[in-house]
Amino acid sequence: MVPLSFAGHTLHALPQAALYWPARKALLVADLHFEKASWYARSGQMLPPYDSMATLHAVERLVADTGAEEIWCLGDSFHDSHGPARLPADVRARLVALTSILRWIWVTGNHDVAMTESAHFAALGGQVVTEAIVDGIVLRHEASSEDPRPEISGHYHPKLRMSFRGRNVARPCFVKGAGKMILPAFGALTGGLDAGHAQIRKLVGDTGEALVPLNGQLLRFPLLSPQLCRRTA
16 A cells, blocks of 8 residues: 545555545545446447456455445446346356445445436445535535535546557556546546546646556656646547
């Protein structure tokens, strides 16, 4: 875990694309996208149907490694609102086991906002909110350009893309500005938007940085760095 300061709090950026809040013993994860593969399968695009299990296993390991007692899922926890009904029975049982022993909060996102109407989702346990203010920090799915309060969100799946020794490399990253932090996608089957994309810079400011925890260090890359590969479209 690599510590960083945000809004007067010490947080730890994890290389597993999660944020740990030690004072609260809380894990923050964004964009789990459970059952994305099965959503694609409905349209004939067959992908290995193990993404939900892989994502949940990664959450279980982080809980064990950190001793977390709270989990905040910052939106798009399911790829679509019918995802809870498609969740395999073994994954469902393991998820319910977690929500029964932890304080588990689902923050709704644009993909899963209607899932709260599903009995299959209700049976998973946990608390549902559209957003929350936790110790002075707003936790929501999509960053708001109009809200000046400190904020942690997801939605954009930021990735650091760089040209290094003639090769293009990509890695999930955190994006941090003066008052906003955007988490990388945690799900096993998720893409990503360039950290230097104009939409992200509009939210966090041109002085923002892409942060990559690696080998006990926090690598920092200014969003306007010429090394970043940016797609503005």
